[in-house]
Each structure stands twice: as structure tokens, then as C-alpha cells.
């Protein structure tokens with residue numbers, strides 16, 4: 001492992017030597033590898049003629065794009081098993097469409113009130129401001145949109161998105177995504193950030209970007225100085241394997257963290273890439289060393305062409321079991337399944353609650369120790385009728401900010417009379433209505 005990384009660094013130094021513009025992100029973008037011949041030439045490998053034809057066939061449906069930097073991380077002596085190779089180089093397995101695969105598994109287009117906005121949760125929206133990426137991840141959940149010229153959000157679409165946010169006062173968190181927002185020019189992104197942060201009810205903005213992983217040179221001092229003006233701004237990136245943490249990506253993360261921008265990471269659990277507790281533990285530990293807080297591990301979505309990347313949900317739970325207790329709590333992300341059909345993220349984890357009675361809770365820890373938590377004898381909650389003036393707790397709700405409850409929280413509440421949720425088309429209930 002260490003020997004491999006050493007070799008790699010020497011290799012990058014060579015490349016910097018050979019190409020004097022290596023660290024210029026625009027040079028990297030101009031030299032994005034989009035065809036197999038260039039790939040073979042740069043990697044100095046020769047692919048089997050059948051493999052080559054299969055890759056070309058795949059590219060016709062799902063295009064390829066790889067930065068020279070990201071390509072240089074591939075271990076050419078064992079490229080077929082390399083995690084970077086698997087994330088970046090097309091595979092004919094992408095052409096296998098299984099029965100459960102969907103074009104838009106998360107229903108992002110259906111939950112879209114205006115083009116570019118996905119409004120799924122009450123207080124926050126996903127805002128697709130770019131459909132360009134530095135590298136086309138083979139496991140992209142939005143594969144349907146990759147390279148699609150019809151979906152490039154122009155200024156007019158973005159203005160409409162901003163207008164939607166302005167008109168919906170419940171939106172307090174705007175997540176800029178894409179594509180990759182950092183492939184937009186600084187001035188353009190500056191304009192979007194200025195417009196969005198000027199909206200009085202927007203409290204935070206987040207940017208989701210894979211640039212620190214696949215094009216770390218994009219994190220220039222100029223970009224960072226521009227971003228600094230728009231605090232509070234949070235950035236989430238997407239490292240999937242410890243191998244992706246290189247000197248160059250460390251430098252990009254350092255710049256962002258030094259600018260006071262909180263950093264998070266969202267990984268996708270991928271078969272043959274990171275479906276291993278040891279790899280994931282190493283990854284989260286490397287991330288926190290670089291001031292990045294692991295945020296989510298996603299179960300791979302059921303998008304078309306991803307079936308070969310999908311693991312069991314159980315593998316993710318096994319990984320979570322290997323983290324909690326075994327390493328720093330702040331290095332542990334939440335494992336989520338993004339609900340097919342568009343229900344949002346659902347956290348999944350091992351069971352720690354073994355049993356409970358009226359006054360005792362039986363829990364188990366990561367070592368397998370089973371313990372008893374005795375519930376307090378005299379605990380009474382205040383029954384809540386949403387009238388804060390009559391409550392001893394000191395939150396005073398703004399009168400114009402009406403509290404709305406939803407879902408299971410509603411069933412738990414004292415002030416709402418709903419006692420059950422019944423799915424549509426329940427025959428028993430329909431009989432009641434008809435009788």
C-alpha cells in the first residue's frame with residue numbers, strides 16, 4: 001500500500017514535469033480524456049480488443065470523461081481492480097438493465113416544481129445549477145443527465161430557480177449541486193451565491209462538489225476568496241476510497257478549511273471499490289485528519305446501469321457496525337438508503353436496542369456488552385399544545401412561523417389528533433366508504 005502510493009507520487013511529479021500546466025485546472029479540463037485511444041496512451045496500457053470494443057459501446061450510451069489528474073491515480077499494474085479505474089472507466093456491465101432499475105430512481109424530476117429545483121423536504125431544496133462534471137462517475141445516480149445537452153441550466157433557468165426560492169419562505173437551506181457547481185466560472189458562481197444569500201429566509205447554502213477528489217487544482221485562492229464572502233457556506237465532497245486522498249487533494253481541503261468553510265463527505269457504497277469495513281474505516285480516519293467530517297454513506301441507488309455496483313444493504317450495516325465504538329464518533333457517517341420513488345434519505349444501522357420494559361431499556365454496545373438503563377421514576381414531559389407562552393421551556397416561537405408537523409412526528413405529538421396513517425387503496429377502508 002505504502003509502496004504503491006510512493007510510486008504514484010513519483011509518477012505525478014513526473015507528470016508535472018512533463019506537462020508544465022499540470023496544476024492548471026483549465027488545462028486539466030481542456031485535456032479531459034473522453035476516448036479509449038487517449039486513455040490507453042496516457043495510462044500506457046493496452047486493453048484487450050474485446051474490452052475496448054465493449055467500453056466503446058458503453059460510451060455511446062453513457063459518455064466518459066476523466067481528468068488527467070484522476071487518471072494518474074490508477075495503478076497500472078493492477079488497473080482492473082483499481083478503485084479509481086472502476087469509478088472512472090466505463091464497463092459493459094452498465095448496459096445491463098435489470099428489472100428494478102429506474103431512469104430517475106429518486107423521483108427528482110417528479111418533485112421538481114420548476115426546472116433545476118428538487119423540493120423534497122419542507123425546509124430545503126436541491127438546486128441543480130450545472131450539468132457539467134470534471135469526471136463522469138460511473139456510479140452517477142443522475143446518469144440520465146450526464147452529457148445531455150438539453151439539460152444545461154442557462155441563466156434564465158437559474159433565475160427561475162432563485163425566484164422559486166424567493167417565493168417560498170419555508171426554504172432555509174439551499175443545496176447547490178449539479179453536475180458540479182465548481183465547474184462554473186468564479187464570477188457566475190459568485191452571482192448565484194450573492195442572489196441566493198440575499199434572500200432573507202435563506203439561512204445556509206451548501207455546495208456539493210467532487211472537485212476536491214477529481215480536480216483538486218480547481219480550488220484556487222481566487223475561488224476560495226470568493227467563497228469566503230458567502231458564509232455560512234458548507235461544502236460536501238465525495239471521496240469513496242482512501243487512495244483518493246493525495247497531496248493535491250489534501251491541499252485543496254486545507255485551503256477550504258482554512259477559509260472557515262465546514263467540510264463534509266458523502267461516500268457511495270460500491271461493490272469492488274469500498275465495500276469493506278477496513279477500507280471505510282481508513283477512509284473516514286483520513287478524512288477527519290484533513291478536517292472533513294464524514295456525513296453520509298449512501299446505499300447505491302437503483303439507477304439504470306448501476307447494478308454491478310450495488311451491494312446488499314447488509315454490507316452497509318456491517319460497515320456501520322465496524323465503525324461505531326471502534327473509531328472516533330465524529331468520524332462516523334450516517335448510512336442512508338435514498339428511498340426509491342422519492343421518499344428521501346432513510347438512515348439504517350445495526351440494532352443497539354435489545355429490549356425494553358416499562359422502566360428499563362436494555363442496550364448492547366459495540367463490544368457485545370449488554371446493559372440496563374433504568375428509566376427515571378419521576379419524569380413527566382410537558383404536554384405540548386404549541387402555546388409557548390404557557391410552557392416552562394423557553395423557546396418562544398415566532399407567531400408568524402407556524403409550526404407544522406408531518407409524518408410519524410405527527411403521530412407522536414399531543415396537539416394533533418391523527419392516530420394512524422393508512423395507505424391509499426386500502427380495500428378495507430374503501431369498503432367502509434362505500435357502505
Ligand SMILES: *Cc1c(COP(=O)(O)O)cnc(C)c1O
Nearest residue numbers: 118119120121124125126175345
Ligand atoms: C439529499 C437531499 C437533500 C439534503 O438532505 P440532508 O439530509 O439535509 O443533507 C435535500 N434535497 C434532496 C432532494 C436531497 O436528495
